[in-house]
Amino acid sequence: MEWRDTGILLGTRKHGESSLILEVFTPERGRHFGVLKGGTSRKMTPHLQPGAQLDLTWKARLEEHMGAFSAEPERSRAHLAMANRVTLAGMNAVLALLSFGLPEREGHLPLYRRTEALLDLMAQPDLWPLAYLRWELALLEELGFGLDLTRCAATGAREGLIYVSPKSGRAVSEGGAGDWANRMLPLPEVMLGRGAASDAEIVLALGTTGHFLEHHLAASLGDAPLPAARAALIGLLARQTKRH
Numbered sequence: 001m002e003w004r005d006t007g008i009l010l011g012t013r014k015h016g017e018s019s020l021i022l023e024v025f026t027p028e029r030g031r032h033f034g035v036l037k038g039g040t041s042r043k044m045t046p047h048l049q050p051g052a053q054l055d056l057t058w059k060a061r062l063e064e065h066m067g068a069f070s071a072e073p074e075r076s077r078a079h080l081a082m083a084n085r086v087t088l089a090g091m092n093a094v095l096a097l098l099s100f101g102l103p104e105r106e107g108h109l110p111l112y113r114r115t116e117a118l119l120d121l122m123a124q125p126d127l128w129p130l131a132y133l134r135w136e137l138a139l140l141e142e143l144g145f146g147l148d149l150t151r152c153a154a155t156g157a158r159e160g161l162i163y164v165s166p167k168s169g170r171a172v173s174e175g176g177a178g179d180w181a182n183r184m185l186p187l188p189e190v191m192l193g194r195g196a197a198s199d200a201e202i203v204l205a206l207g208t209t210g211h212f213l214e215h216h217l218a219a220s221l222g223d224a225p226l227p228a229a230r231a232a233l234i235g236l237l238a239r240q241t242k243r244h
Contacts, residue, residue, distance in 0.1 A: 001067070002059045005029060006074060008115060009052045010099045012039065020048065022069050023099060024056060027112045031102040034058050034069035047073035051081060051091050051119055080122035086240065087122040089233040090132050094118065096227035097136075101143055101217055111142040129202045129237060133190065136209045145169065145216040147209075149192055152176040163187050164208055166215070185211055199241045206234050 007024035010031070015021045020039030025031055034056075039048060047054075053074040060067030081088040094115060102108065118135045121128060140146050147169040151158045154176030163172040163184035177184050185208045189195035214226055 001061070001063050001065075002057065003029065004055075004057045007032070007054050007056045008095075008112075008119065009048060009050055009054055010095045011050055012048055014040065021066075022048070022054075022071065024054065024069075025098050025102070025112060025115065026056065026107075027109050028107050030106045030108050030112075031098065031104050032058070033104070034060075034067045036069045036071055044071075047071075047076065049076060049078040050095050051077040053077070053116075077119055077122065080119075084122070084125040084128075086233070086236060087125050087128050089229070089236050090128055091119060091122065092229040093227070093233040094132070094135065096229040097139060097213070100224070100227050101139065101213075101221070108142050111138060114138045129199055130190065130197045132233075133202050133205050133209070136206065136213070137191070140169075140209065140212055140217070143217060145212050147171075147191075147212065149187065154178075161187055161192065164191075166211055169212060169216075199237055203234060203238050203241055206237070210234070 005026040005028055007026040010023040010025055012020045012022055015035055018038055018040050020036045021033055022036050023031065023033055038044060055072040055074050057070045058067050081091045114135055118131050121131050137147065147164060149161065149171040151171065152161060152173040153165055153168060153170035155173055157173050160173040161171040162174055163177050163181065164187045165172055166185050171187055172184055186204055188201040188204045190197045190201040191205045195201065218224055218226055
């Protein structure tokens with residue numbers, strides 16, 4: 001068995017004396033593992049930073065085997081991430097959520113393209129929090145937990161949507177919520193593609209997407225805790241909001 005593809009490096013772990021096990025996200029084969037011989041060498045180490053884009057060839061005797069990678073660097077993103085605390089925390093959150101939520105060896109091409117575009121946007125840190133929020137919404141959609149924010153689940157109204165049902169993920173208007181309003185999640189305008197998309201609104205919106213990541217996605221994976229990297233990003237954004 002053999003294939004070649006590009007891929008985003010999600011992480012590495014040591015394997016033997018000089019090899020690494022790479023975890024990558026590829027367009028056609030999704031999240032995939034493989035052994036890279038000599039991965040700890042001085043030549044390869046600088047190119048194997050999380051978020052790096054790699055030209056990958058995978059080989060194995062049988063498809064179900066872990067197999068071995070050969071890898072050539074396409075581009076590094078470390079310099080972009082390190083230039084700003086928010087983008088560094090954000091990149092860590094993206095990679096951790098992909099590793100956490102994606103099944104192995106299952107292609108998710110739309111999500112791959114969104115992820116690649118998001119990581120390449122790190123040169124514009126002012127745009128990044130909003131882009132990250134949209135990426136989380138896309139992640140939920142791709143994994144089968146998408147939100148329906150087009151109309152009120154109770155009344156069918158398309159205006160006055162201010163809540164999200166924590167169970168169904170559907171939008172709810174003030175009138176539609178009725179006595180259940182205190183059990184609803186907030187639906188800030190930024191989630192509807194409207195308004196100024198302030199950092200405060202984005203943090204509020206991430207609280208809503210976080211509910212579905214924790215209580216729907218993580219629950220489907222045996223209630224594993226969400227990666228700490230996501231909480232670190234939101235904490236940083238919240239502190240940044242208070243300073244402003």
